[in-house]
Amino acid sequence: MTMQDRAAKRSLDPATQQMLRLAAERGYETTWERLEAQQPQCGYGELGVCCRHCTMGPCRIDPFGDSGPQKGVCGATADTIVARGLLRMIAAGAAAHSDHGRDIAHTLLLTAQGKGGGYEIKDEAKLHALAAEYGIATEGRTKEDIALDLARAAYAEFGNQEGPILFTRRAPAKRVALWQTLGIEPRGVDREIVESMHRTHIGVDNDPVNLILHGLRTSIADGWGGSMIATELSDVLFGTPRPVQSQANLGVLKDDQVNIILHGHEPTLSEMIVAAAQDAEMLALAQQQGAAGINVAGMCCTGNEILMRHGIPVAGNFLQQELALITGAVEAMIVDVQCVFPALPELAACFHTKIISTSPKAKFPGATHIEFHEERAYEIAKGIVREAVLNYANRKAALVNIPRDKTECMVGFSVEAIVAALGGTLDPLLGAVKSGAIRGIAGVVGCNNPKVRHDYGHITLVKELIKNDVLVVNTGCNAIACAKAGLLQPEAAELAGAGLQGVCRALGIPPVLHMGSCVDISRILVACAAIANALGVDISDLPVAGAAPEWMSEKAVSIGAYVVSSGIYTVLGVAPPVLGGPAVTQLLTAGAEGVVGAMFAVEPDPEKAAALILQHIQKKRAALGLG
Ligand code: NFS
Ligand code: SF4
Numbered sequence: 001m002t003m004q005d006r007a008a009k010r011s012l013d014p015a016t017q018q019m020l021r022l023a024a025e026r027g028y029e030t031t032w033e034r035l036e037a038q039q040p041q042c043g044y045g046e047l048g049v050c051c052r053h054c055t056m057g058p059c060r061i062d063p064f065g066d067s068g069p070q071k072g073v074c075g076a077t078a079d080t081i082v083a084r085g086l087l088r089m090i091a092a093g094a095a096a097h098s099d100h101g102r103d104i105a106h107t108l109l110l111t112a113q114g115k116g117g118g119y120e121i122k123d124e125a126k127l128h129a130l131a132a133e134y135g136i137a138t139e140g141r142t143k144e145d146i147a148l149d150l151a152r153a154a155y156a157e158f159g160n161q162e163g164p165i166l167f168t169r170r171a172p173a174k175r176v177a178l179w180q181t182l183g184i185e186p187r188g189v190d191r192e193i194v195e196s197m198h199r200t201h202i203g204v205d206n207d208p209v210n211l212i213l214h215g216l217r218t219s220i221a222d223g224w225g226g227s228m229i230a231t232e233l234s235d236v237l238f239g240t241p242r243p244v245q246s247q248a249n250l251g252v253l254k255d256d257q258v259n260i261i262l263h264g265h266e267p268t269l270s271e272m273i274v275a276a277a278q279d280a281e282m283l284a285l286a287q288q289q290g291a292a293g294i295n296v297a298g299m300c301c302t303g304n305e306i307l308m309r310h311g312i313p314v315a316g317n318f319l320q321q322e323l324a325l326i327t328g329a330v331e332a333m334i335v336d337v338q339c340v341f342p343a344l345p346e347l348a349a350c351f352h353t354k355i356i357s358t359s360p361k362a363k364f365p366g367a368t369h370i371e372f373h374e375e376r377a378y379e380i381a382k383g384i385v386r387e388a389v390l391n392y393a394n395r396k397a398a399l400v401n402i403p404r405d406k407t408e409c410m411v412g413f414s415v416e417a418i419v420a421a422l423g424g425t426l427d428p429l430l431g432a433v434k435s436g437a438i439r440g441i442a443g444v445v446g447c448n449n450p451k452v453r454h455d456y457g458h459i460t461l462v463k464e465l466i467k468n469d470v471l472v473v474n475t476g477c478n479a480i481a482c483a484k485a486g487l488l489q490p491e492a493a494e495l496a497g498a499g500l501q502g503v504c505r506a507l508g509i510p511p512v513l514h515m516g517s518c519v520d521i522s523r524i525l526v527a528c529a530a531i532a533n534a535l536g537v538d539i540s541d542l543p544v545a546g547a548a549p550e551w552m553s554e555k556a557v558s559i560g561a562y563v564v565s566s567g568i569y570t571v572l573g574v575a576p577p578v579l580g581g582p583a584v585t586q587l588l589t590a591g592a593e594g595v596v597g598a599m600f601a602v603e604p605d606p607e608k609a610a611a612l613i614l615q616h617i618q619k620k621r622a623a624l625g626l627g
Helices: 003-010 014-026 031-037 043-048 078-112 124-135 143-159 166-170 173-182 189-199 209-236 267-276 280-288 300-310 318-326 345-349 375-389 415-421 427-435 456-467 474-482 490-495 497-508 518-534 555-563 582-596 604-623
Strands: 244-248 258-263 294-299 314-316 334-335 352-358 407-411 438-443 470-474 512-514 544-548 569-572 600-602
Touching: 003 014, 014 318, 078 143, 078 189, 078 209, 078 267, 078 375, 078 518, 078 555, 078 582, 124 143, 124 209, 143 189, 143 209, 166 173, 166 209, 166 518, 173 209, 173 582, 189 209, 189 456, 209 267, 209 300, 209 518, 209 555, 209 582, 244 300, 244 314, 244 474, 258 267, 258 375, 258 512, 267 294, 267 300, 267 375, 280 375, 294 300, 294 318, 300 314, 300 407, 300 518, 314 318, 314 474, 318 334, 318 345, 334 345, 334 375, 345 352, 345 569, 352 375, 352 415, 375 438, 407 474, 407 512, 415 518, 427 438, 427 497, 427 518, 438 456, 438 604, 456 470, 456 474, 456 490, 456 604, 470 474, 470 497, 470 604, 474 512, 490 497, 518 544, 518 555, 544 555, 544 604, 555 569, 555 582, 569 604, 582 600
Parallel strands: 258 294, 258 334, 294 314, 334 352, 438 470, 438 544, 470 512, 544 569, 569 600
Antiparallel strands: 244 407
């Protein structure tokens, strides 16, 4: 295969293809080479039928059932092993999102106490709304006093023993009642995660159904708990997103400026780096180094956070992290937690690029570690920016190759912004759904995965949906894929069916609405709850669906589980490691419908995935009498 073909086979995105060709020419290793080196990947692992939970193992179940073992040393069956494995994935994903939420709550607490190193309370309206929800008095109190109570209340949700987690009450009453009947209403966020670890220890919970039900409970503690707290308190601290114009793809890097890439997840860090990069002292230092300025660009979800709140351009999604380094034009890639390849420092060593790790939770051999503490946030952020600026002189012009590709995008559709775009009420949207101008709404989210042609799953599915008058809302790496492909511009309405196109043109909005980072899938839940409540039905009655065409992370497993638990049919483009457990597979892809009113489907072909979603939407419309 020629280099051209291979690059095109690996990614749909032209900038990515260009960097992949360069990588092949120069011998830089990327995740795609490492995936090839892993072939053939372990079939037991793929099916989820291996277990290392104790040292009587490791055990594996023969998936063909003829000659090999059918039980682990302890007697665990394939379904028990698969269910335990899935529950641990959900717990890890819920932990990642929720620990992020906890850190935001901590930052709000410090800020309220006057100990936050430069943070402010930016959205007082949201502070008041959340205080009202928590029953916190606001009359005659300063915003710091209110924020202190709110931060403490939100903080307590993680360690609560009895619950309920307050934001679960945002779900329609029927949904909450269903969770209670099923015994899957979460108590505290941490409690459910700890219980997941307990149940999956050898010889505790051995019943696949009981294990999966606790998985749903843990995931609800993420979606309607940890993630929702992360979203809401981030809005209080950094402002609730409103539509803003920006640009996406590696072409946002600049030849003549200090390029800083912010990669990771927590806006507590990225917000401060953005501010420090605008500091007059830093700009003067950059000029002294011969740079025309400081150019900050985002990557992955922290990229989404600063994209939607400040219009900071986004350099790319998950699979572009190594390719950004290969441009040779990055002075520093600043990372915190989640989705950051351990491969980065070794690749960065081929260039002048510094990988700067910042979280005490996430260190990388070979990286420069400058620990970030919220109490001295601005000061530390300036120190980090200084490192990047001083590195500009080390850039090797001969190694610089910045692709030209960059695309305009309109981002920042929080629920508040959507309601504002609709003229202050959801009614126009409900009207459009009822009339059939909009057939339904799909949340398309999640990662990239080198097993799937980069961005192809995302873009093909989203285009197919809007063509059929399905309004798409997105987050995470799907949102960045869509930004790069030009789908987040109002002009993309021309790719939509006539009904959706009319709505978009009337409101001046794109047919694909960027709702933020992955924790902001909680915004999609809030929107679904509001629509369901307005129609007097449950979320499972709505013509809505979810999809993750290229997912890879444990966070995505937790998301999938809470989306289905919330009553939303979800199509996955990559199979989770459960297929070796027939009862678990049956439960997730069929039985769940009768339990929570929604189920999973696995469909790697994005066109077929779109067909499944359209069929589902049609079925729900018919049941609501909408035709
Ligand atoms: Ni979500 Fe965001 Fe991207 Fe996947 Fe990773 S960045 S939190 S996990 S890869 S969408
Ligand atoms: Fe094997 Fe059971 Fe131990 Fe797992 S818990 S390794 S199946 S003996």
